[in-house]
Amino acid sequence: MTSTHRLSHLDQLESEAIYILREVAAQFERPALLFSGGKDSICLVHLALKAFRPGKFPFPLVHIDTGHNFDEALQFRDALAERIGEKLIVRYVQDSIDQGKAVEEKGKFPSRNAIQAVTLLDTIAEFKFDACIGGARRDEEKARAKERIFSVRDEFGSWDPKLQRPELWNIYNGKIHVGENVRVFPISNWTELDVWEYIRKEKIDLPSLYFSHQREIVWREELVFPVSKFISLDGTDKVETRTVRFRTVGDMTCTAAVESEANSVDDIIREIQISRTTERGSRLDDKRSEAAMEERKKGGYF
Amino acid sequence: MDILRFITAGSVDDGKSTLIGRLLYDSKSIFQDQLEAIERAGQVNGQINLALLTDGLKAEREQGITIDIAYKYFSTPKRKFIIADAPGHVQYTRNMVTGASNSDLAIILIDARKGVIEQTFRHSYIVSLLRLPYVVVCVNKMDLVEFSEEVFLNIQKQYLEFAKDLNLKSIHFLPISALNGDNVVEPSNSMPWWKGKSLLHFLEEIEIHTEEESPAPRFPVQNVIRPQTTEYHDYRGYAGQIRSGHFTVGDSITVLPSGLTSKIKAIDTFDGHLTTAYAPMSVTIRLEDEIDVSRGDMLVVTGKEPVVSQDLEAHICWMDQKVMTPGSKYLLRQTTNAVKVSIRSLEYRVETSTHEKKEQPNLGLNEIGKVTIRTAKPVAYDPYSKIRGTGSFVLVDEGTNQTVAAGMLL
Numbered sequence: 128m129t130s131t132h133r134l135s136h137l138d139q140l141e142s143e144a145i146y147i148l149r150e151v152a153a154q155f156e157r158p159a160l161l162f163s164g165g166k167d168s169i170c171l172v173h174l175a176l177k178a179f180r181p182g183k184f185p186f187p188l189v190h191i192d193t194g195h196n197f198d199e200a201l202q203f204r205d206a207l208a209e210r211i212g213e214k215l216i217v218r219y220v221q222d223s224i225d226q227g228k229a230v231e232e233k234g235k236f237p238s239r240n241a242i243q244a245v246t247l248l249d250t251i252a253e254f255k256f257d258a259c260i261g262g263a264r265r266d267e268e269k270a271r272a273k274e275r276i277f278s279v280r281d282e283f284g285s286w287d288p289k290l291q292r293p294e295l296w297n298i299y300n301g302k303i304h305v306g307e308n309v310r311v312f313p314i315s316n317w318t319e320l321d322v323w324e325y326i327r328k329e330k331i332d333l334p335s336l337y338f339s340h341q342r343e344i345v346w347r348e349e350l351v352f353p354v355s356k357f358i359s360l361d362g363t364d365k366v367e368t369r370t371v372r373f374r375t376v377g378d379m380t381c382t383a384a385v386e387s388e389a390n391s392v393d394d395i396i397r398e399i400q401i402s403r404t405t406e407r408g409s410r411l412d413d414k415r416s417e418a419a420m421e422e423r424k425k426g427g428y429f
Numbered sequence: 430m431d432i433l434r435f436i437t438a439g440s441v442d443d444g445k446s447t448l449i450g451r452l453l454y455d456s457k458s459i460f461q462d463q464l465e466a467i468e469r470a471g472q473v474n475g476q477i478n479l480a481l482l483t484d485g486l487k488a489e490r491e492q493g494i495t496i497d498i499a500y501k502y503f504s505t506p507k508r509k510f511i512i513a514d515a516p517g518h519v520q521y522t523r524n525m526v527t528g529a530s531n532s533d534l535a536i537i538l539i540d541a542r543k544g545v546i547e548q549t550f551r552h553s554y555i556v557s558l559l560r561l562p563y564v565v566v567c568v569n570k571m572d573l574v575e576f577s578e579e580v581f582l583n584i585q586k587q588y589l590e591f592a593k594d595l596n597l598k599s600i601h602f603l604p605i606s607a608l609n610g611d612n613v614v615e616p617s618n619s620m621p622w623w624k625g626k627s628l629l630h631f632l633e634e635i636e637i638h639t640e641e642e643s644p645a646p647r648f649p650v651q652n653v654i655r656p657q658t659t660e661y662h663d664y665r666g667y668a669g670q671i672r673s674g675h676f677t678v679g680d681s682i683t684v685l686p687s688g689l690t691s692k693i694k695a696i697d698t699f700d701g702h703l704t705t706a707y708a709p710m711s712v713t714i715r716l717e718d719e720i721d722v723s724r725g726d727m728l729v730v731t732g733k734e735p736v737v738s739q740d741l742e743a744h745i746c747w748m749d750q751k752v753m754t755p756g757s758k759y760l761l762r763q764t765t766n767a768v769k770v771s772i773r774s775l776e777y778r779v780e781t782s783t784h785e786k787k788e789q790p791n792l793g794l795n796e797i798g799k800v801t802i803r804t805a806k807p808v809a810y811d812p813y814s815k816i817r818g819t820g821s822f823v824l825v826d827e828g829t830n831q832t833v834a835a836g837m838l839l
Contacts, residue, residue: 145711149651177699295530302830
C-alpha cells in the first residue's frame with residue numbers, strides 16, 4: 128500500500144464520529160440525539176445518516192426549546208427532521224417555568240441558558256434516555272477540553288470532572304446504573320474550522336443565520352446583539368441596522384452576531400482562518416465568570 | 430492534511446502546560462479573547478501565564494496543577510495536531526495512560542536543573558508499554574542552566590542509558606525553554622551549538638505510522654444494519670471501523686470466533702459502494718452468505734487469522750482504588766466485544782522506575798503488572814505489539830461499572 132490511501136484529517140474525524148455513534152447504538156437501550164438546529168448538531172445528523180443508512184436512526188432527535196430561539200433555526204429543524212423522516216421530540220423550557228420548576232432570571236440580560244438544564248433533565252427522565260448525543264467540541268471552551276467522549280452524569284445530571292472514567296484507545300465504557308446518563312460527544316476532536324470544512328466538503332445545508340444578512344442590532348458589552356422581542360431595550364440602547372452573520376447560534380438573548388460580509392461557506396472559512404476571537408467569544412453566557420461552563424455542566428447542562 | 434496526536438508527559442512543574450501554551454501562542458493558535466482571559470488572571474515573572482490555557486478546571490487553577498487531561502487543537506498548513514496534556518502527579522498516572530493510549534508520539538519533558546528523575550522513568554516506561562512509535566525528550570528550562578550544551582548532553586546520556594532496556598523505537602532530544610520559546614516554534618539564538626530543528630518543525634515533519642498498511646486486515650463488527658423496509662427487504666450489512674489493513678470486494682472472509690466463512694459481496698457507505706476500504710474507515714460490509722454474524726465478532730481475511738483463545742496473557746495498568754486480586758471477575762472489553770473474565774494469576778508487578786519485576790499478591794492503583802486471564806468465551810486478538818486496535822482491552826468492574834484497568838495483550 129502507498130500513502131495515497133491515507134485518510135485526510137476530515138475523513139479520519141468523520142470515521143471516528145461514525146464509530147462513536149454506532150457504539151452508542153450498540154451500548155444503550157434508549158439513546159437520543161440532542162438537536163438544536165445549529166451547525167454542530169446539523170453535522171451530527173449528517174454523520175448519523177452515514178452511520179445508519181439505509182436503516183433508520185436508532186434514536187429520536189430531541190430539542191429542548193428555550194422559547195428564545197431564532198425562527199430560522201426552528202424552521203430549519205422541522206424541515207430537516209421531515210426531509211430525513213426521523214422522529215423529532217420537542218420539550219419547552221416555558222413548560223418548566225409554568226410548572227414552577229424553573230425560575231426565569233431577572234435583570235437586563237436575562238438568559239434561559241441555565242434553566243435549560245431543568246427541562247433537559249425532566250425530558251431525560253420522561254423518556255428514560257440513558258445516553259444523549261451532543262455536538263459539543265473540546266476546542267470551544269476550557270472545561271469542555273477536559274471532558275471525555277463518553278461523559279457519565281449522575282442521577283442529578285451532574286458532571287464530576289475529578290471522577291471521570293479513564294477512556295482508553297477507542298474502547299468506550301457505556302455501562303451505567305439505572306438513573307445515570309451518559310452524554311456522548313462524537314465531534315469532540317473537531318475544531319470550528321474542521322466543522323466548516325466538513326460542511327463545505329459534504330455540501331451540508333445550514334440555516335440562513337450563518338450567512339451575512341441585514342439585521343437590527345444593539346451594542347451590548349462590545350458585542351452585536353440582535354433586536355428581538357426577548358430583549359428589553361431602554362433609553363441607552365441605540366438600534367442600528369448592520370450587515371451581520373452568526374458564528375454560533377443559541378438563544379436570541381445570549382448569542383451575539385459578528386459584522387460580516389461572508390455569504391458563502393468559502394467566505395466563512397476564510398473569515399475564520401483569520402479571525403482573532405473564538406466562536407464562544409460571542410456567547411455572553413460564557414463571559415459571566417472564569418468557570419461559567421464548568422459550573423453549568425456540574426448543574427446538568429449538556 | 431493529516432493528524433498527529435501527541436501527549437506531553439513529565440513531572441509536576443516541568444513546564445508541560447507552559448510548553449503547550451507556547452506552542453499555541455507562537456504558532457498563532459490562540460485567540461484574542463482567550464489571551465485577554467488569561468491576562469486578566471495575572472502574570473508570572475512579568476509574563477502572561479501560558480499554563481492557564483490548558484488548566485481548564487477551577488480546582489486546577491486554584492491549585493496550579495493539572496488534574497485531568499486537557500485536549501488542545503492547533504494546525505499549521507502542514508498538519509492538524511491534537512495534544513493530550515496529561516497530569517504529572519503520580520496519583521494521576523491513569524490519566525497519563527489514557528492520554529498515551531490515543532497518541533502517536535510522546536513529548537517527555539525534563540527539567541534541565543533536575544535531570545532524569547523518577548517520573549521520567551515512569552512515564553517513559555508507560556510510553557514504551559503502550560508502544561508509542563516516537564519519543565521526543567525535551568530538556569526544558571535551558572535558560573536556567575545558562576543554555577549549557579554540557580548539561581543537555583549529560584541528560585541525553587543519562588536518559589539513553591535508562592532507555593536501552595525499553596521498547597522505544599525512535600528517541601529524539603531537544604534543548605528548549607518553554608517559558609521563553611527557545612526551539613519551540615522558532616530556533617533559539619541562545620543555543621548556537623544546537624543544529625537541530627525546532628519542536629514544531631519536528632512535529633510537522635515526522636512520518637506518522639498508521640495501521641492501514643498492516644498485512645492483517647481486521648474488522649470488528651459494531652452493529653448489524655437490517656432496515657427491513659420494502660426497498661431494503663433483504664439488506665443485512667455489518668457496520669464497523671476497519672482496525673488494520675484493507676478489505677476488497679471478493680475477499681474470502683472468516684468470521685471469528687465462530688470460524689464461519691464467506692466472501693465480501695459489497696462494501697457500502699452513505700456516499701456509495703467501494704471496491705476497497707482501508708483502516709481506519711467506518712464502512713458497512715455485506716457478505717455473500719447468510720451466516721451468523723453479530724456485534725463483537727471480527728471479520729478477517731481467510732488465511733490471515735489472529736489468535737483465538739480463552740487464555741490470555743497481558744500487561745495491565747490498574748486504575749482503581751480497589752486493588753486487583755487474582756480470582757476476581759471482570760468484564761473485558763476488547764474491540765467491540767464484551768466478555769466475562771477471571772484473573773487467574775498475577776505473575777509480577779513492574780517497578781516502573783527500575784524495570785524490576787516483583788512478586789506480590791495484588792495490584793494497586795496506578796501499578797503495572799503481568800497477568801493471566803481466563804475468558805468465558807473465546808476471544809480473537811492480535812498481540813498489542815502487532816496491532817494496537819485488536820490487542821488492547823479494558824476491564825470493567827461490574828459492581829461499580831468503573832473502568833478499572835487498561836490491558837495490552839501479549
